Amino acid sequence: MPVSKRRASCASDFSPSPPPPRSKKTKPASAIADFSAILTGDTEDDVALLPARTHAILYHKPLLLSRPQDVASLLAWFERVSDSRAMPWRAPFLDPAHHDPDKLKEAQKKRAYQVWISEIMLQQTRVETVKSYWLAWMAKWPSIHMLAAAPEEEVLAAWRGLGYYSRATRIHTAAKQVVADPELQGSLPQTPPELEKVPGIGAYTAGAISSIVFGQAVPILDGNVARVLSRQLGLYANPKAKATTDVLWEAARVVVEKAQEVKQGGATPGQWNQALMELGSTLCTPLKPACNECPIRASCRAHAEATLPASKGGVEDMEDLCKLCEPFPNDIKPEPAAKSEPKSKSGKKMRQATLSFGTFPSTEAKETARGSGDEALHAHVCKFPMKLSKKTIRTESCLVCIIRRPAGEYLLEQRPASGLLASMWQFPSLTLSTTEAGSTPAPPTPPTLAQIDDFAASLLGSKAAAQAHQRIGTIEHVFSHLHLTMHVYCLGLAKDVDLPAAKRKKEEGKARNFGSSLGDTATRRWADAAAVEAETMGTGMRNCWIAYQQQATTPAQAKTKPDKRKA
Ligand code: SF4
Incomplete structure (x- = not known):
């Protein structure tokens, strides 16, 4: 999900965390x-x-x-x-004093499911955007039982555009688990400790469900x-x-x-x-x-x-001085600091002391600074x-190959089941360069034709000569932790080529890079344009497809732009 579309802060940022390593910033x-x-x-x-x-x-x-x-x-x-x-998920509290106990249980079961889905969606996206997603979700799966019975592909497709697809996967896993549990029988637990045992439910979501649905003071x-x-x-x-x-x-x-x-x-x-x-x-x-x-x-x-x-x-x-607060940034220009820093009775330095501690700015300075x-x-x-x-985030430059057979089919591959954009489909992609967070990113360099051909050959075998290379464009996509530059190319194959048999089925850990070359471990298939359109893809990859389609609808223009660079 692009950073710009995220809420100011993600709820999960505030989940209780294990103690950070000791550093100057760690509080006692x-x-x-x-x-x-x-x-x-x-x-x-x-x-x-x-x-x-x-x-x-x-x-x-x-x-x-x-x-x-x-x-x-x-x-x-x-x-x-x-x-x-x-907000369609907001509803009056189900007061036990005003409900028949049996009906109350069923009503709470449904309300807990609704609040759960809304809270997970809201962790990533603005309220206005979530409204239509939530309504469509509830129309498709009005109960946790129906969600549990849904195919995973459909759940991922319904999540398309919300980002962080692993959350959709976890919701689905959790729904199946809660429905299959002989005690729960599809009802989410009522207390935060029990709720936090459900996959994907953290301290924030547990508190929201427990307080909003069950009226607990948490x-x-x-x-x-x-x-x-x-x-x-x-x-x-x-x-x-x-x-x-x-x-x-x-x-x-x-x-x-x-x-x-x-x-x-x-x-x-x-x-x-x-x-x-x-x-x-x-x-x-x-x-x-x-x-x-x-x-x-x-x-x-x-x-x-x-x-x-x-x-x-x-x-x-x-x-008694507060040990939590850091020195406060003052807009007021400090007067010269005292030569020695103030100390407490025990002789320790005082945490809240600033350069201007104990000194008083002139009236004029105060007014200028504070307005x-x-x-x-x-x-x-x-x-x-x-x-x-703000820390700078990791950058990555990658090649995205839209490989097209003469019959009008495109090569798709599925990402690993864990890691970035888990289980999503994409056009084959190859990482060209990366820069770690905090380093100065190198300007993204487009791939050479030799790199493109070598990559295609690694996927299809050496016989898969490309008839034409068409440069589609460069697409930027920003995740919360990664700035991705995608160099998108279309390779038109001269003749139909079958996929080599996969040599290994086993996945090799999480894909950290976006354009990880998945080698012969990935599931790949040919798909016509309608199937590509219906496939579950990340937003960045979907934008590559849209850019390709825009060029494909103007073939005369596209033909004038073959990539003639030398390998
Ligand atoms: S008075 Fe305090 S709590 Fe209220 S809006 Fe201002 S800063 Fe926020």
């Missing part, structure tokens, strides 16, 4: 213990003032816990706006919720660190429990979780948060920091959550 294990400990303590009233934002760990205790009126306010806001984006954490909570808590911590994720999950847990306690208008934990997500995707957006319309503005640390003048904040006991009104507010609030500098 005590960070989450410190955070859990403050949840029972008094709430910190002081605001962490700019420029230093000096604060204790207690500062991150969610103010929502001591402001039930704000919890009620967010739930009431969600009640008003929940239908405004017309947390969820996706990109939207993480942004809202980071701002609510004033947490400026490495988003990739396990300690940060753990703290956000813990914060999400305590606030959903608080929401259950408040129960504004009979609202359920699922409604609270959806309210947080809705707030993150409509008001508390990454670049232009509408704080003036926000129902939980009064409990927002980031908002409070932005509206108070810069001053020297204080923590009475430096031993006024919304601009200054956005500039401050949008620093949360902390951003890491």
